[in-house]
Amino acid sequence: MFTNKNVKIVSEEVLSDNWYTLRKFTFDYQRKDGVWERQSREAYDRGNGATILLYNKIKQSIILTQQFRLPTYTNGNATGMMIESCAGLLDKDNAEACIRRETEEETGYKIGSVKKIFEAYMSPGSVTEILYFFVAEYDEGMKMGAGGGCDAEQENIEVMEIAFEKAVQMLKSGEIRDAKTMMLIQYAQLNNLLAA
Numbered sequence: 758m759f760t761n762k763n764v765k766i767v768s769e770e771v772l773s774d775n776w777y778t779l780r781k782f783t784f785d786y787q788r789k790d791g792v793w794e795r796q797s798r799e800a801y802d803r804g805n806g807a808t809i810l811l812y813n814k815i816k817q818s819i820i821l822t823q824q825f826r827l828p829t830y831t832n833g834n835a836t837g838m839m840i841e842s843c844a845g846l847l848d849k850d851n852a853e854a855c856i857r858r859e860t861e862e863e864t865g866y867k868i869g870s871v872k873k874i875f876e877a878y879m880s881p882g883s884v885t886e887i888l889y890f891f892v893a894e895y896d897e898g899m900k901m902g903a904g905g906g907c908d909a910e911q912e913n914i915e916v917m918e919i920a921f922e923k924a925v926q927m928l929k930s931g932e933i934r935d936a937k938t939m940m941l942i943q944y945a946q947l948n949n950l951l952a953a
């Protein structure tokens with residue numbers, strides 16, 4: 758799994774495994790001048806995730822979600838509320854199966870075909886997570902329930918259907934400031950995703 762000849766992992770220590778896992782790695786790193794240096798870095802492993810932009814070309818609308826995100830509340834987000842694309846952790850599923858399940862749980866839509874557009878490390882200096890990005894069309898016929906998330910996980914998710922142009926404005930105004938959501942909206946703009 759490790760193939761970088763300039764890096765030798767020396768040790769790995771679990772600092773916390775209360776919910777997800779925080780590890781401290783000690784490793785030797787060979788600099789460009791050939792000198793080996795010992796370093797240590799913490800890495801937070803909360804698994805991998807998937808996210809999706811649901812869009813409707815006829816209505817020129819998209820589906821987003823809104824929920825309370827505690828970490829943002831501790832860092833300058835006055836209400837802690839975040840407007841985000843539907844997303845979830847992978848569990849043991851593959852990314853496509855995961856995003857279908859999350860979409861139904863969080864938004865109530867049972868979607869047809871989905872398209873994977875890219876994948877990204879969202880915070881590579883501290884979080885191990887890779888996030889898989891998808892887009893899919895939705896319509897009212899696909900609505901199976903209210904969505905809202907999983908009660909057992911205490912998710913209180915509000916489903917928002919909004920005009921795509923409004924979402925673009927909200928990105929400009931700073932009302933949307935979740936990275937994955939911004940990436941998806943900009944992908945839709947760049948690729949004329951909602952063009953007839």
Ligand SMILES: Nc1nc2c(ncn2[C@@H]2O[C@H](COP(=O)(O)OP(=O)(O)O[C@H]3O[C@H](CO)[C@@H](O)[C@H](O)[C@@H]3O)[C@@H](O)[C@H]2O)c(=O)[nH]1
Pocket residue numbers: 776777805806807808844845846847859886888910911912937
């Ligand atoms: N009890 C407890 N529950 C937790 C904790 N951390 C997370 N959870 C709960 O675990 C559930 C995970 O829900 P998912 O829908 O699977 O994941 P997500 O939090 O929406 O994550 C998605 O968005 C993230 C933020 O953009 C992404 O980083 C992630 O990859 C994924 O796409 C949520 O109900 C969340 O509140 C914790 O420390 N304790």
Ligand SMILES: [Mg+2]
Pocket residue numbers: 843844845846863
């Ligand atoms: Mg989620």
